[in-house]
Amino acid sequence: MQKIIAQIAQEIRIQERQVLAAVELLDGGATVPFIARYRKEVTGGLDDTQLRELEFRLGYLRELEDRRQAVLKAIDEQGKLTDALRLAIAQAPTKQELEDIYQPFKLKRRTKGQIAREAGIEPLADRLFADPTLDPLAEAVAFTRPPEVLDDGKPGADFSTPHAVLDGVRDILSERWAEDAALVQNLREWLWSEGLLKSSLVAGKNENDPEV
Structure with a gap:
Protein backbone atom coordinates (compact mmCIF):
# COMPACT_ATOMS: atom_id res chain seq x y z
CA MET A 1 0.00 0.00 0.00
CA GLN A 2 2.88 2.36 0.75
CA LYS A 3 4.11 1.90 -2.83
CA ILE A 4 0.69 2.89 -4.18
CA ILE A 5 0.53 5.96 -1.95
CA ALA A 6 4.01 7.03 -3.05
CA GLN A 7 3.14 6.58 -6.73
CA ILE A 8 -0.09 8.56 -6.47
CA ALA A 9 1.70 11.36 -4.61
CA GLN A 10 4.29 11.55 -7.38
CA GLU A 11 1.70 11.49 -10.18
CA ILE A 12 -0.56 14.17 -8.70
CA ARG A 13 2.39 16.12 -7.27
CA ILE A 14 1.19 16.23 -3.70
CA GLN A 15 2.61 14.95 -0.43
CA GLU A 16 2.27 11.34 0.66
CA ARG A 17 0.56 12.38 3.90
CA GLN A 18 -2.16 14.08 1.82
CA VAL A 19 -2.69 10.89 -0.18
CA LEU A 20 -2.82 8.78 2.96
CA ALA A 21 -5.37 11.09 4.58
CA ALA A 22 -7.59 11.03 1.48
CA VAL A 23 -7.32 7.24 1.15
CA GLU A 24 -8.39 6.77 4.77
CA LEU A 25 -11.40 9.01 4.21
CA LEU A 26 -12.36 7.27 0.97
CA ASP A 27 -11.96 3.82 2.53
CA GLY A 28 -14.15 5.03 5.38
CA GLY A 29 -16.99 5.73 2.98
CA ALA A 30 -16.58 9.47 2.43
CA THR A 31 -17.30 10.77 -1.07
CA VAL A 32 -15.07 13.05 -3.10
CA PRO A 33 -17.45 16.07 -2.89
CA PHE A 34 -17.72 15.64 0.89
CA ILE A 35 -13.95 15.43 1.35
CA ALA A 36 -13.30 18.39 -0.95
CA ARG A 37 -15.80 20.57 0.91
CA TYR A 38 -15.59 19.50 4.53
CA ARG A 39 -12.19 17.82 5.03
CA LYS A 40 -9.73 20.26 3.49
CA GLU A 41 -7.93 20.60 6.81
CA VAL A 42 -7.37 16.83 6.89
CA THR A 43 -6.16 16.44 3.28
CA GLY A 44 -4.07 19.58 3.22
CA GLY A 45 -6.42 21.42 0.88
CA LEU A 46 -6.90 18.88 -1.90
CA ASP A 47 -9.53 20.09 -4.34
CA ASP A 48 -12.23 18.16 -6.19
CA THR A 49 -10.11 17.57 -9.31
CA GLN A 50 -7.14 16.24 -7.36
CA LEU A 51 -9.37 14.00 -5.26
CA ARG A 52 -11.13 12.52 -8.30
CA GLU A 53 -7.79 11.72 -9.92
CA LEU A 54 -6.58 10.26 -6.64
CA GLU A 55 -9.69 8.10 -6.30
CA PHE A 56 -9.38 6.81 -9.87
CA ARG A 57 -5.68 6.00 -9.57
CA LEU A 58 -6.20 4.38 -6.18
CA GLY A 59 -8.77 1.98 -7.62
CA TYR A 60 -6.67 1.26 -10.70
CA LEU A 61 -3.44 0.61 -8.81
CA ARG A 62 -5.16 -1.59 -6.25
CA GLU A 63 -6.69 -3.68 -9.05
CA LEU A 64 -3.30 -3.80 -10.77
CA GLU A 65 -1.62 -5.04 -7.59
CA ASP A 66 -4.30 -7.70 -7.02
CA ARG A 67 -3.91 -8.89 -10.60
CA ARG A 68 -0.12 -8.86 -10.25
CA GLN A 69 -0.33 -11.24 -7.30
CA ALA A 70 -2.77 -13.50 -9.15
CA VAL A 71 -0.46 -13.67 -12.18
CA LEU A 72 2.55 -14.46 -10.00
CA LYS A 73 0.65 -17.26 -8.30
CA ALA A 74 -0.66 -18.72 -11.57
CA ILE A 75 2.78 -18.83 -13.20
CA ASP A 76 4.43 -20.13 -10.04
CA GLU A 77 1.92 -23.00 -9.89
CA GLN A 78 3.04 -23.95 -13.41
CA GLY A 79 6.64 -24.07 -12.19
CA LYS A 80 7.69 -21.43 -14.72
CA LEU A 81 8.30 -18.39 -12.51
CA THR A 82 11.89 -17.22 -13.02
CA ASP A 83 13.63 -14.31 -11.29
CA ALA A 84 13.56 -12.32 -14.55
CA LEU A 85 9.86 -12.98 -15.01
CA ARG A 86 9.12 -12.06 -11.40
CA LEU A 87 10.94 -8.74 -11.90
CA ALA A 88 9.10 -8.00 -15.15
CA ILE A 89 5.76 -8.65 -13.46
CA ALA A 90 6.71 -6.46 -10.50
CA GLN A 91 7.67 -3.59 -12.82
CA ALA A 92 4.67 -3.77 -15.19
CA PRO A 93 3.15 -0.26 -14.93
CA THR A 94 -0.26 -1.02 -16.45
CA LYS A 95 -2.83 -3.80 -16.53
CA GLN A 96 -2.35 -4.18 -20.28
CA GLU A 97 1.41 -4.67 -20.02
CA LEU A 98 0.88 -7.14 -17.17
CA GLU A 99 -1.54 -9.15 -19.32
CA ASP A 100 0.96 -9.06 -22.20
CA ILE A 101 3.54 -10.71 -19.94
CA TYR A 102 1.02 -13.28 -18.72
CA GLN A 103 -0.31 -14.13 -22.19
CA PRO A 104 2.12 -17.02 -22.94
CA PHE A 105 1.24 -18.68 -19.62
CA LYS A 106 -2.53 -18.53 -19.88
CA LEU A 107 -4.18 -21.90 -20.06
CA LYS A 108 -5.91 -22.04 -23.42
CA ARG A 109 -7.52 -24.42 -25.83
CA ARG A 110 -5.39 -26.32 -28.31
CA THR A 111 -4.39 -23.80 -30.95
Missing part, protein backbone atom coordinates in the same frame (compact mmCIF):
# COMPACT_ATOMS: atom_id res chain seq x y z
CA LYS A 112 -3.39 -24.14 -34.60
CA GLY A 113 0.15 -23.21 -33.64
CA GLN A 114 0.24 -25.91 -30.98
CA ILE A 115 -1.07 -28.49 -33.46
CA ALA A 116 1.67 -27.48 -35.91
CA ARG A 117 4.33 -27.78 -33.23
CA GLU A 118 3.06 -31.23 -32.28
CA ALA A 119 3.43 -32.16 -35.94
CA GLY A 120 7.12 -31.25 -35.79
CA ILE A 121 6.94 -28.12 -37.94
CA GLU A 122 8.55 -25.69 -35.47
CA PRO A 123 12.15 -26.35 -36.67
CA LEU A 124 11.05 -25.27 -40.15
CA ALA A 125 9.49 -22.10 -38.73
CA ASP A 126 12.76 -21.31 -36.95
CA ARG A 127 14.81 -22.03 -40.07
CA LEU A 128 12.68 -19.90 -42.42
CA PHE A 129 12.56 -17.00 -39.97
CA ALA A 130 16.33 -17.09 -39.47
CA ASP A 131 17.12 -17.25 -43.19
CA PRO A 132 14.77 -15.31 -45.53
CA THR A 133 16.77 -16.46 -48.58
CA LEU A 134 15.46 -20.02 -48.29
CA ASP A 135 12.73 -21.23 -50.63
CA PRO A 136 9.78 -21.91 -48.27
CA LEU A 137 8.02 -24.40 -50.56
CA ALA A 138 11.18 -26.38 -51.18
CA GLU A 139 12.02 -26.49 -47.48
CA ALA A 140 8.47 -27.48 -46.53
CA VAL A 141 8.53 -30.69 -48.60
CA ALA A 142 10.59 -32.52 -45.97
CA PHE A 143 7.97 -31.74 -43.31
CA THR A 144 4.94 -33.11 -45.10
CA ARG A 145 3.20 -36.07 -43.49
CA PRO A 146 0.07 -38.13 -44.04
CA PRO A 147 -3.18 -36.59 -42.76
CA GLU A 148 -3.90 -37.37 -39.12
CA VAL A 149 -6.80 -39.64 -38.24
CA LEU A 150 -8.24 -39.21 -34.74
CA ASP A 151 -9.19 -42.07 -32.44
CA ASP A 152 -12.87 -41.59 -33.28
CA GLY A 153 -12.11 -41.94 -36.98
CA LYS A 154 -12.55 -38.26 -37.76
CA PRO A 155 -9.90 -36.40 -39.79
CA GLY A 156 -7.33 -34.46 -37.78
CA ALA A 157 -4.49 -32.14 -38.74
CA ASP A 158 -3.50 -32.28 -42.39
CA PHE A 159 0.07 -31.35 -43.27
CA SER A 160 0.23 -33.52 -46.37
CA THR A 161 1.22 -30.68 -48.74
CA PRO A 162 3.95 -28.03 -48.61
CA HIS A 163 1.31 -25.29 -48.59
CA ALA A 164 -0.39 -26.85 -45.55
CA VAL A 165 2.98 -27.08 -43.81
CA LEU A 166 3.62 -23.39 -44.49
CA ASP A 167 0.21 -22.55 -43.03
CA GLY A 168 1.46 -24.31 -39.90
CA VAL A 169 4.63 -22.22 -39.98
CA ARG A 170 2.55 -19.05 -40.12
CA ASP A 171 0.43 -20.24 -37.20
CA ILE A 172 3.52 -20.95 -35.10
CA LEU A 173 5.20 -17.63 -35.83
CA SER A 174 2.07 -15.51 -35.44
CA GLU A 175 1.32 -17.04 -32.05
CA ARG A 176 4.93 -16.58 -30.99
CA TRP A 177 4.87 -12.89 -31.90
CA ALA A 178 1.48 -12.36 -30.29
CA GLU A 179 2.92 -13.67 -27.01
CA ASP A 180 6.04 -11.46 -27.12
CA ALA A 181 5.16 -8.78 -24.54
CA ALA A 182 7.88 -6.34 -25.63
CA LEU A 183 6.94 -6.64 -29.30
CA VAL A 184 3.23 -6.22 -28.59
CA GLN A 185 3.91 -3.10 -26.50
CA ASN A 186 6.10 -1.59 -29.23
CA LEU A 187 3.41 -2.28 -31.83
CA ARG A 188 0.74 -0.75 -29.60
CA GLU A 189 2.82 2.42 -29.12
CA TRP A 190 3.52 2.59 -32.86
CA LEU A 191 -0.18 2.26 -33.65
CA TRP A 192 -1.13 5.05 -31.23
CA SER A 193 1.50 7.39 -32.67
CA GLU A 194 1.23 6.53 -36.37
CA GLY A 195 -2.26 5.09 -36.85
CA LEU A 196 -4.98 7.06 -38.66
CA LEU A 197 -8.72 6.91 -37.96
CA LYS A 198 -10.92 7.44 -41.01
CA SER A 199 -14.68 7.77 -41.16
CA SER A 200 -17.00 7.98 -44.14
CA LEU A 201 -20.66 8.78 -44.63
CA VAL A 202 -22.94 5.75 -44.66
CA ALA A 203 -24.83 5.39 -47.93
CA GLY A 204 -28.22 7.02 -47.78
CA LYS A 205 -27.38 9.33 -44.87
CA ASN A 206 -27.74 13.10 -45.11
CA GLU A 207 -24.48 14.84 -44.24
CA ASN A 208 -26.38 18.04 -43.38
CA ASP A 209 -28.37 16.27 -40.66
CA PRO A 210 -26.89 17.34 -37.25
CA GLU A 211 -27.40 13.87 -35.84
CA VAL A 212 -25.44 12.31 -38.72
Whole structure:
Protein backbone atom coordinates (compact mmCIF):
# COMPACT_ATOMS: atom_id res chain seq x y z
CA MET A 1 0.00 0.00 0.00
CA GLN A 2 2.88 2.36 0.75
CA LYS A 3 4.11 1.90 -2.83
CA ILE A 4 0.69 2.89 -4.18
CA ILE A 5 0.53 5.96 -1.95
CA ALA A 6 4.01 7.03 -3.05
CA GLN A 7 3.14 6.58 -6.73
CA ILE A 8 -0.09 8.56 -6.47
CA ALA A 9 1.70 11.36 -4.61
CA GLN A 10 4.29 11.55 -7.38
CA GLU A 11 1.70 11.49 -10.18
CA ILE A 12 -0.56 14.17 -8.70
CA ARG A 13 2.39 16.12 -7.27
CA ILE A 14 1.19 16.23 -3.70
CA GLN A 15 2.61 14.95 -0.43
CA GLU A 16 2.27 11.34 0.66
CA ARG A 17 0.56 12.38 3.90
CA GLN A 18 -2.16 14.08 1.82
CA VAL A 19 -2.69 10.89 -0.18
CA LEU A 20 -2.82 8.78 2.96
CA ALA A 21 -5.37 11.09 4.58
CA ALA A 22 -7.59 11.03 1.48
CA VAL A 23 -7.32 7.24 1.15
CA GLU A 24 -8.39 6.77 4.77
CA LEU A 25 -11.40 9.01 4.21
CA LEU A 26 -12.36 7.27 0.97
CA ASP A 27 -11.96 3.82 2.53
CA GLY A 28 -14.15 5.03 5.38
CA GLY A 29 -16.99 5.73 2.98
CA ALA A 30 -16.58 9.47 2.43
CA THR A 31 -17.30 10.77 -1.07
CA VAL A 32 -15.07 13.05 -3.10
CA PRO A 33 -17.45 16.07 -2.89
CA PHE A 34 -17.72 15.64 0.89
CA ILE A 35 -13.95 15.43 1.35
CA ALA A 36 -13.30 18.39 -0.95
CA ARG A 37 -15.80 20.57 0.91
CA TYR A 38 -15.59 19.50 4.53
CA ARG A 39 -12.19 17.82 5.03
CA LYS A 40 -9.73 20.26 3.49
CA GLU A 41 -7.93 20.60 6.81
CA VAL A 42 -7.37 16.83 6.89
CA THR A 43 -6.16 16.44 3.28
CA GLY A 44 -4.07 19.58 3.22
CA GLY A 45 -6.42 21.42 0.88
CA LEU A 46 -6.90 18.88 -1.90
CA ASP A 47 -9.53 20.09 -4.34
CA ASP A 48 -12.23 18.16 -6.19
CA THR A 49 -10.11 17.57 -9.31
CA GLN A 50 -7.14 16.24 -7.36
CA LEU A 51 -9.37 14.00 -5.26
CA ARG A 52 -11.13 12.52 -8.30
CA GLU A 53 -7.79 11.72 -9.92
CA LEU A 54 -6.58 10.26 -6.64
CA GLU A 55 -9.69 8.10 -6.30
CA PHE A 56 -9.38 6.81 -9.87
CA ARG A 57 -5.68 6.00 -9.57
CA LEU A 58 -6.20 4.38 -6.18
CA GLY A 59 -8.77 1.98 -7.62
CA TYR A 60 -6.67 1.26 -10.70
CA LEU A 61 -3.44 0.61 -8.81
CA ARG A 62 -5.16 -1.59 -6.25
CA GLU A 63 -6.69 -3.68 -9.05
CA LEU A 64 -3.30 -3.80 -10.77
CA GLU A 65 -1.62 -5.04 -7.59
CA ASP A 66 -4.30 -7.70 -7.02
CA ARG A 67 -3.91 -8.89 -10.60
CA ARG A 68 -0.12 -8.86 -10.25
CA GLN A 69 -0.33 -11.24 -7.30
CA ALA A 70 -2.77 -13.50 -9.15
CA VAL A 71 -0.46 -13.67 -12.18
CA LEU A 72 2.55 -14.46 -10.00
CA LYS A 73 0.65 -17.26 -8.30
CA ALA A 74 -0.66 -18.72 -11.57
CA ILE A 75 2.78 -18.83 -13.20
CA ASP A 76 4.43 -20.13 -10.04
CA GLU A 77 1.92 -23.00 -9.89
CA GLN A 78 3.04 -23.95 -13.41
CA GLY A 79 6.64 -24.07 -12.19
CA LYS A 80 7.69 -21.43 -14.72
CA LEU A 81 8.30 -18.39 -12.51
CA THR A 82 11.89 -17.22 -13.02
CA ASP A 83 13.63 -14.31 -11.29
CA ALA A 84 13.56 -12.32 -14.55
CA LEU A 85 9.86 -12.98 -15.01
CA ARG A 86 9.12 -12.06 -11.40
CA LEU A 87 10.94 -8.74 -11.90
CA ALA A 88 9.10 -8.00 -15.15
CA ILE A 89 5.76 -8.65 -13.46
CA ALA A 90 6.71 -6.46 -10.50
CA GLN A 91 7.67 -3.59 -12.82
CA ALA A 92 4.67 -3.77 -15.19
CA PRO A 93 3.15 -0.26 -14.93
CA THR A 94 -0.26 -1.02 -16.45
CA LYS A 95 -2.83 -3.80 -16.53
CA GLN A 96 -2.35 -4.18 -20.28
CA GLU A 97 1.41 -4.67 -20.02
CA LEU A 98 0.88 -7.14 -17.17
CA GLU A 99 -1.54 -9.15 -19.32
CA ASP A 100 0.96 -9.06 -22.20
CA ILE A 101 3.54 -10.71 -19.94
CA TYR A 102 1.02 -13.28 -18.72
CA GLN A 103 -0.31 -14.13 -22.19
CA PRO A 104 2.12 -17.02 -22.94
CA PHE A 105 1.24 -18.68 -19.62
CA LYS A 106 -2.53 -18.53 -19.88
CA LEU A 107 -4.18 -21.90 -20.06
CA LYS A 108 -5.91 -22.04 -23.42
CA ARG A 109 -7.52 -24.42 -25.83
CA ARG A 110 -5.39 -26.32 -28.31
CA THR A 111 -4.39 -23.80 -30.95
CA LYS A 112 -3.39 -24.14 -34.60
CA GLY A 113 0.15 -23.21 -33.64
CA GLN A 114 0.24 -25.91 -30.98
CA ILE A 115 -1.07 -28.49 -33.46
CA ALA A 116 1.67 -27.48 -35.91
CA ARG A 117 4.33 -27.78 -33.23
CA GLU A 118 3.06 -31.23 -32.28
CA ALA A 119 3.43 -32.16 -35.94
CA GLY A 120 7.12 -31.25 -35.79
CA ILE A 121 6.94 -28.12 -37.94
CA GLU A 122 8.55 -25.69 -35.47
CA PRO A 123 12.15 -26.35 -36.67
CA LEU A 124 11.05 -25.27 -40.15
CA ALA A 125 9.49 -22.10 -38.73
CA ASP A 126 12.76 -21.31 -36.95
CA ARG A 127 14.81 -22.03 -40.07
CA LEU A 128 12.68 -19.90 -42.42
CA PHE A 129 12.56 -17.00 -39.97
CA ALA A 130 16.33 -17.09 -39.47
CA ASP A 131 17.12 -17.25 -43.19
CA PRO A 132 14.77 -15.31 -45.53
CA THR A 133 16.77 -16.46 -48.58
CA LEU A 134 15.46 -20.02 -48.29
CA ASP A 135 12.73 -21.23 -50.63
CA PRO A 136 9.78 -21.91 -48.27
CA LEU A 137 8.02 -24.40 -50.56
CA ALA A 138 11.18 -26.38 -51.18
CA GLU A 139 12.02 -26.49 -47.48
CA ALA A 140 8.47 -27.48 -46.53
CA VAL A 141 8.53 -30.69 -48.60
CA ALA A 142 10.59 -32.52 -45.97
CA PHE A 143 7.97 -31.74 -43.31
CA THR A 144 4.94 -33.11 -45.10
CA ARG A 145 3.20 -36.07 -43.49
CA PRO A 146 0.07 -38.13 -44.04
CA PRO A 147 -3.18 -36.59 -42.76
CA GLU A 148 -3.90 -37.37 -39.12
CA VAL A 149 -6.80 -39.64 -38.24
CA LEU A 150 -8.24 -39.21 -34.74
CA ASP A 151 -9.19 -42.07 -32.44
CA ASP A 152 -12.87 -41.59 -33.28
CA GLY A 153 -12.11 -41.94 -36.98
CA LYS A 154 -12.55 -38.26 -37.76
CA PRO A 155 -9.90 -36.40 -39.79
CA GLY A 156 -7.33 -34.46 -37.78
CA ALA A 157 -4.49 -32.14 -38.74
CA ASP A 158 -3.50 -32.28 -42.39
CA PHE A 159 0.07 -31.35 -43.27
CA SER A 160 0.23 -33.52 -46.37
CA THR A 161 1.22 -30.68 -48.74
CA PRO A 162 3.95 -28.03 -48.61
CA HIS A 163 1.31 -25.29 -48.59
CA ALA A 164 -0.39 -26.85 -45.55
CA VAL A 165 2.98 -27.08 -43.81
CA LEU A 166 3.62 -23.39 -44.49
CA ASP A 167 0.21 -22.55 -43.03
CA GLY A 168 1.46 -24.31 -39.90
CA VAL A 169 4.63 -22.22 -39.98
CA ARG A 170 2.55 -19.05 -40.12
CA ASP A 171 0.43 -20.24 -37.20
CA ILE A 172 3.52 -20.95 -35.10
CA LEU A 173 5.20 -17.63 -35.83
CA SER A 174 2.07 -15.51 -35.44
CA GLU A 175 1.32 -17.04 -32.05
CA ARG A 176 4.93 -16.58 -30.99
CA TRP A 177 4.87 -12.89 -31.90
CA ALA A 178 1.48 -12.36 -30.29
CA GLU A 179 2.92 -13.67 -27.01
CA ASP A 180 6.04 -11.46 -27.12
CA ALA A 181 5.16 -8.78 -24.54
CA ALA A 182 7.88 -6.34 -25.63
CA LEU A 183 6.94 -6.64 -29.30
CA VAL A 184 3.23 -6.22 -28.59
CA GLN A 185 3.91 -3.10 -26.50
CA ASN A 186 6.10 -1.59 -29.23
CA LEU A 187 3.41 -2.28 -31.83
CA ARG A 188 0.74 -0.75 -29.60
CA GLU A 189 2.82 2.42 -29.12
CA TRP A 190 3.52 2.59 -32.86
CA LEU A 191 -0.18 2.26 -33.65
CA TRP A 192 -1.13 5.05 -31.23
CA SER A 193 1.50 7.39 -32.67
CA GLU A 194 1.23 6.53 -36.37
CA GLY A 195 -2.26 5.09 -36.85
CA LEU A 196 -4.98 7.06 -38.66
CA LEU A 197 -8.72 6.91 -37.96
CA LYS A 198 -10.92 7.44 -41.01
CA SER A 199 -14.68 7.77 -41.16
CA SER A 200 -17.00 7.98 -44.14
CA LEU A 201 -20.66 8.78 -44.63
CA VAL A 202 -22.94 5.75 -44.66
CA ALA A 203 -24.83 5.39 -47.93
CA GLY A 204 -28.22 7.02 -47.78
CA LYS A 205 -27.38 9.33 -44.87
CA ASN A 206 -27.74 13.10 -45.11
CA GLU A 207 -24.48 14.84 -44.24
CA ASN A 208 -26.38 18.04 -43.38
CA ASP A 209 -28.37 16.27 -40.66
CA PRO A 210 -26.89 17.34 -37.25
CA GLU A 211 -27.40 13.87 -35.84
CA VAL A 212 -25.44 12.31 -38.72
